[in-house]
Amino acid sequence: MSYLVLARKWRPQRFAEVVGQRHVSQTLTNALQSDRLSHAYLFAGPRGVGKTSMARILAKALNCEQQPATEPCNTCAACKAITDSHCLDVLEIDGASNRGIDDVRQLREGVKYAPSSVRTKVYIIDEVHMLTTDAFNALLKTLEEPPRHVYFVLATTEPLKVPPTILSRCQRHDFGRLTVGELAENLRRIVTAEEIAIDEEALRLLARKADGSVRDSLTLLDQVAATGSGPFDAARVQELLGLTGSGLLFALSAAVTAGDGAGALGALQRAYREGVNLQELADELVGHFRQLLLLAFDHDLDELLETTPEERAQLAAQAKGVRAADALRWLRILLDVASTMRRSAHGRVHLEVALVEMAALPRAADLATVLDHLRRTGTTAAGVATAGVESGATGVVDRERPAGSAAGAPPAVAVRAPAPDGVREAATGATPPRAVALGTDEADRLLRGWGLVLERVRKERAFLGSCLHASQPLGIEAGRLLVELDDANGFKREQVEKPANRRFLLQMMAEAYEQQIGLRLVEPTAVAANEMSPAPSAPPSASSSPAPSAPPSASSSPAPSAPPSTTTSPAPAAASASPPGAATTPPEARTPGSEQSPEPPAGRDRVREIADLVDGDIVGPAY
Numbered sequence: 045m046s047y048l049v050l051a052r053k054w055r056p057q058r059f060a061e062v063v064g065q066r067h068v069s070q071t072l073t074n075a076l077q078s079d080r081l082s083h084a085y086l087f088a089g090p091r092g093v094g095k096t097s098m099a100r101i102l103a104k105a106l107n108c109e110q111q112p113a114t115e116p117c118n119t120c121a122a123c124k125a126i127t128d129s130h131c132l133d134v135l136e137i138d139g140a141s142n143r144g145i146d147d148v149r150q151l152r153e154g155v156k157y158a159p160s161s162v163r164t165k166v167y168i169i170d171e172v173h174m175l176t177t178d179a180f181n182a183l184l185k186t187l188e189e190p191p192r193h194v195y196f197v198l199a200t201t202e203p204l205k206v207p208p209t210i211l212s213r214c215q216r217h218d219f220g221r222l223t224v225g226e227l228a229e230n231l232r233r234i235v236t237a238e239e240i241a242i243d244e245e246a247l248r249l250l251a252r253k254a255d256g257s258v259r260d261s262l263t264l265l266d267q268v269a270a271t272g273s274g275p276f277d278a279a280r281v282q283e284l285l286g287l288t289g290s291g292l293l294f295a296l297s298a299a300v301t302a303g304d305g306a307g308a309l310g311a312l313q314r315a316y317r318e319g320v321n322l323q324e325l326a327d328e329l330v331g332h333f334r335q336l337l338l339l340a341f342d343h344d345l346d347e348l349l350e351t352t353p354e355e356r357a358q359l360a361a362q363a364k365g366v367r368a369a370d371a372l373r374w375l376r377i378l379l380d381v382a383s384t385m386r387r388s389a390h391g392r393v394h395l396e397v398a399l400v401e402m403a404a405l406p407r408a409a410d411l412a413t414v415l416d417h418l419r420r421t422g423t424t425a426a427g428v429a430t431a432g433v434e435s436g437a438t439g440v441v442d443r444e445r446p447a448g449s450a451a452g453a454p455p456a457v458a459v460r461a462p463a464p465d466g467v468r469e470a471a472t473g474a475t476p477p478r479a480v481a482l483g484t485d486e487a488d489r490l491l492r493g494w495g496l497v498l499e500r501v502r503k504e505r506a507f508l509g510s511c512l513h514a515s516q517p518l519g520i521e522a523g524r525l526l527v528e529l530d531d532a533n534g535f536k537r538e539q540v541e542k543p544a545n546r547r548f549l550l551q552m553m554a555e556a557y558e559q560q561i562g563l564r565l566v567e568p569t570a571v572a573a574n575e576m577s578p579a580p581s582a583p584p585s586a587s588s589s590p591a592p593s594a595p596p597s598a599s600s601s602p603a604p605s606a607p608p609s610t611t612t613s614p615a616p617a618a619a620s621a622s623p624p625g626a627a628t629t630p631p632e633a634r635t636p637g638s639e640q641s642p643e644p645p646a647g648r649d650r651v652r653e654i655a656d657l658v659d660g661d662i663v664g665p666a667y
Contacts, residue, residue, distance in 0.1 A: 049262075049263070049266055050234065050238070050262040050263075050265060050266045050269075051092075051258075051259045051262040051263055051266070054234055054262060055097055056094065056097050056101065057101065057104075057116070057118050057127060058101060058115050058116060058118070059072065059073055059098075059101055059105075059114075059115055060115065062094045062097060062098055062101070063094070063222060063226060063227075063230050063258055064093070064094075064220065064222040064223075064226045064258075065093065065094050065098065065219050065220070067217075068087075068098060068217045068219065069098070071217065072098070072102055072105075073114045073115070076105055076106075076112070076113070076114045077112070077114050079112075081106075081195070082214075082215040083190050083194070083195055083196065084187050084190070084195070084196040084197075084198070084213055084214040084215065085099075085102075085195075085196070085197045085198065085214060085215050085216075085217065086172075086198045086199075086200070086203070086206070086210075086211065086214035086215070086216045086217070087099060087197065087198070087199045087200075087217055087219060088199075088200055088201075088203035088216060088217070088218050088219065089201070089218055089219025089220065089221075090201060090219070090221055090256060090257065091201055091257055091259065091260070092254075092257030092258050092259030092260050093219045093220070093221065093222065093256065093257060093258060094219060094258065095199040095219055096136075096168065096170060096199055098219075099166075099168045099197040099199060100126060100127075100134075100168070101116060102166070102195075102197065103126055103131075103134045103166040103168070103195075103197075104116035104118070104122070104123045104126045104127070106163065106164045106166065106195065107122040107123075107126065107131075107133075107134075107162035107163050107164055107166075108120060108122060108123055109121070109122055109123075122161075122162050125161070125162075131161065131162060132160055132161060133159040133160060133161055133162050133164070133165045133166070134162075134165070134166045134168070135154075135165070135166070135167050135168065136168045136170065137151070137167065137168065137169045137170070138170055138171065139169050139170055139171040139172045139173070139174040139175050139200075140170075140171045140174040143174050143175045143176055143179055144176060144178075144179055145176065145178040145179045145182050147179065148175070148179045148182040148183050149182060151167065151183070151186070152182070152183075152186050155167075155186055155190060155191060155194050156191070158193060159193055163193070164193050164194070164195055165193055165194045165195070166194075166195045166196075166197065167194070167195070167196050167197070168197045168199065169196070169197070169198050169199065170199050171199070171200060171201070172198040172199065172200045172206060172210075173200045173201075173202045173203070173205035173206050177207070180206075180207050180209070180210055181209075183210070184209055184210070184213070187210065187213045187214070188213045196214075198210070198214060203216070203218075220256075221255070221256025221257070222256050222257070222258060223256070223350050224248060224251045224252050224350045225251075225350075227250075227251035227254055227256070227258065227261045228244075228247045228248050228250075228251040230258060230261070231247045231250060231251060231261055231262075231265060232244075232247060234262070234265070235247070235265070238269070240265070240269050240274060240276075241273070241274030241275035241276065242265075242268070242274055242275065242276040242277075242281070243275065243276070243277050243278065245277065245278035246268075246276050246277055246278045246280070246281040248278075248290075249278055249281055249282065249287055249289065249290075250264045250265055250268070250281065252350075253285070253287050264285060267284070267285065268281055268284055268285065271284055282320075283318070283319070286319055286320060286321050286324070287320075287324070288315070288320055288321075288324055288325050288328040290355055290358075292311065292315050292320070292325070293328055293329065293332040294332075294358060294362070295307075295311045296308055296311050296312065296329065296399065297329075297332055297333065297336065297362060298362065299311060299399075299403060300374060300399065300402045300403050301362065301365060301366055301370075302403075303403050303404070304403060305399065305400040305403035305404055308399040308400070308402075308403055309396060309399065309400065312325075312392075312395065312396060312399060316392060322385070322391050322392055322395055323382075323385055323386065323391060325395070326378065326381060326382040326385055326391075326395055327382055329378050329382075330375070330378045330379060330382055333371060333374050333375045333378055334375060335349050335359055336359060336362065336363050336366055336371050336374075337368065337371040337372060337375055339359055339360055339363035339366075340363045340366045340367060340368045340370075340371045341368040341371075343360065343363070367407065369559070370405070370407055373402075373405060374402045374405075377398050377401060377402055378398060378402075380398075381394050381395060381397075381398040406558060407558075489557075490517045490519070490520075490525075491516075491517060493517075493553070493556040493557045494515075494516065494517040494525075494527070494556070496552075496556040497549070497552045497553055497556045498512055498513075498515075500552050500555075500556070501548075501549065501552060504548075505545070505548065507539070508539065508540070508545050508548070508549070511535075511536040511539045511540055512527075512529070512536075512540065514529075514530040515527050515528060515529045515530070516528050518566060520561075521564065522562075523561065523562055524561065524562030524563060524564045525553065525557075525561055525562065525563055525564070526564050526566050527563065527564070527565055527566065528566050528567075528568050529565045529566070529567065529568075530568055531565075531567065537565055540565065541565070546563070549563060550562070550563060
């Protein structure tokens with residue numbers, strides 16, 4: 045007899061022999077024992093995980109001569125005939141080649157006749173999703189109400205392509221991929237019986253390459269065994285099959301995490317000369333960095349890793365020096381390059397660029413950590429930072445040298461933290477908002493990052509770049525970057541706040557600052573007014589009208605506010621002509637000549653306020 049490949053020789057013949065599908069075999073065994081079998085089953089799952097084998101075992105259990113049988117005996121004439129594919133009443137139909145309505149009509153004619161040699165007829169249709177729509181419709185009635193002696197088992201790798209009308213008539217069982225450990229254990233059992241000398245590392249390499257498929261793992265083992273006598277180690281198996289070993293994956297990831305781009309390129313060059321398939325290497329790197337991401341995010345997620353205990357220990361040691369944000373960025377780069385390499389003739393170049401980019405990326409800075417550092421810095425230097433700080437615009441960077449600092453010392457940058465709502469509306473004499481001292485390094489980081497944002501915006505969206513030409517960052521407030529925008533008539537702000545432009549700008553900021561950060565636009569006139577004018581002593585009464593204020597100057601000092609009274613002070617004609625309840629701009633926020641300019645509608649300001657709070661996109665006619 046000719047040689048029988050391992051995938052056929054070691055095909056399971058009993059429910060207990062099916063590897064990794066205990067939930068399905070247990071359900072079918074209980075159904076046979078209680079005589080509650082369905083007339084139609086749908087077995088769905090990836091390739092090589094036991095769908096057709098399970099269907100054959102079910103057919104043998106139904107027709108075994110030793111009844112009742114929850115497991116086939118594999119010794120009677122019926123079991124032997126089904127095992128050897130000689131039974132005329134157990135029909136295996138290829139759905140890909142018998143997919144038309146005429147084939148289904150022929151099946152319907154055969155269903156009418158009683159079985160000739162066994163008790164029941166079993167129709168096993170592989171790749172059932174390949175049937176045409178007309179064929180599926182012709183099968184509906186027979187599948188729903190078959191004769192008592194007929195059972196259907198439909199197998200498919202793509203259950204989403206099976207019509208819902210077919211699915212509703214079948215009892216569905218989903219077959220899952222096997223883990224690396226389950227596949228390695230199955231291979232170990234087979235090589236022991238076949239007397240193939242191969243080490244554990246080589247078996248794990250075959251199991252990882254099989255991607256959860258028992259048949260693929262046995263096919264790879266067959267290919268290795270066909271090259272000659274052993275022993276086979278991991279290096280030889282890798283050379284024979286062109287596979288990627290775990291040593292190469294750890295070498296590349298170690299170079300990336302250490303920022304050693306040259307080391308990563310050297311490891312890739314050695315792998316290329318050894319004949320490693322670079323597309324497969326990219327796919328393996330995706331899986332490797334996924335495991336690094338899981339461990340960097342939470343060490344308790346090691347149960348999700350499909351690795352051996354030794355590799356798990358190596359991954360845990362490597363993940364200690366990796367932050368989840370960095371691993372996430374590396375994984376996104378690898379996902380993009382793995383997809384790009386499939387469509388490009390320059391796969392090696394794409395992978396080299398990806399490795400260099402991953403190694404050269406600066407480490408991500410956590411915004412919460414930065415803010416906590418600023419708070420702690422402000423606590424220690426509060427006496428220095430509060431010099432010259434007035435209540436008003438929150439999050440504004442003060443670039444003046446604090447009083448009492450040394451002549452040669454670098455100027456500190458004060459970031460005014462937001463005051464509580466009660467403080468903002470308190471009477472004169474309330475404690476000013478706390479200031480946080482920001483060193484020159486943090487200030488340079490803000491300016492440098494904003495410069496990168498403007499450079500990218502000018503290249504990709506020139507008009508939006510022109511609107512931000514005179515803008516500059518002021519500080520950080522509640523996770524949002526405050527940007528001063530010189531906008532006299534509100535046109536620039538409208539362009540920046542458009543949903544598409546805002547999303548684009550937030551994306552550029554995330555890349556420049558290497559973290560997700562929000563955006564809030566601040567008008568320079570409001571900042572200057574808040575710094576030079578005190579807070580009002582009390583809110584004006586409903587009957588009073590605000591008096592026009594003179595332009596602020598450095599020599600003028602604010603007059604104390606008089607308590608509100610029912611007597612109204614003279615007001616300009618424009619103010620008296622406004623309808624009751626109309627929104628007016630406080631005197632502190634007005635610029636010279638603003639009394640004659642039309643006020644923006646109150647609804648528009650409210651929409652902008654909401655947009656600042658949620659840091660999102662607001663779409664509507666008022667925006």
